[in-house]
Amino acid sequence: MKDLAKKLGANIRVKRKEVGLAQDKLAELADMDRSYIGRIERGEMNITVEKLYSLAIVLKCKPKDLLP
Amino acid sequence: MKDLAKKLGANIRVKRKEVGLAQDKLAELADMDRSYIGRIERGEMNITVEKLYSLAIVLKCKPKDLLP
Numbered sequence: 001m002k003d004l005a006k007k008l009g010a011n012i013r014v015k016r017k018e019v020g021l022a023q024d025k026l027a028e029l030a031d032m033d034r035s036y037i038g039r040i041e042r043g044e045m046n047i048t049v050e051k052l053y054s055l056a057i058v059l060k061c062k063p064k065d066l067l068p
Numbered sequence: 069m070k071d072l073a074k075k076l077g078a079n080i081r082v083k084r085k086e087v088g089l090a091q092d093k094l095a096e097l098a099d100m101d102r103s104y105i106g107r108i109e110r111g112e113m114n115i116t117v118e119k120l121y122s123l124a125i126v127l128k129c130k131p132k133d134l135l136p
Contacts, residue, residue, distance in 0.1 A: 064132035
């Protein structure tokens with residue numbers, strides 16, 4: 001499952017860059033700490049489905065589009 | 069987001085019944101506590117993406133198919 005977190009984090013990073021957001025802006029808009037976003041993108045966090053939805057809203061995509 | 073947990077739980081319950089599994093069997097196969105499965109299905113839990121994947125494996129579906 002470690003692999004899952006890494007792939008999910010990578011997907012979030014790719015989508016974040018696609019929509020032109022810096023980590024701190026994504027963190028602000030998703031109401032999360034910037035360092036938390038960094039850890040998510042590095043695959044260090046096992047996020048909840050709720051956080052997945054919060055990120056997808058800011059990244060203007062469907063939550064399932066972020067899933068590996 | 070409360071609504072998210074309720075819808076996700078309902079989807080998991082529908083899929084569980086579709087594949088003919090009782091809660092305790094799903095719990096056993098997904099390596100979770102039976103009462104935890106009950107709380108997930110009632111929308112009382114904000115599960116992790118990792119747990120979503122574990123459940124999808126047992127329910128023989130794609131994780132995204134369980135997402136509302």
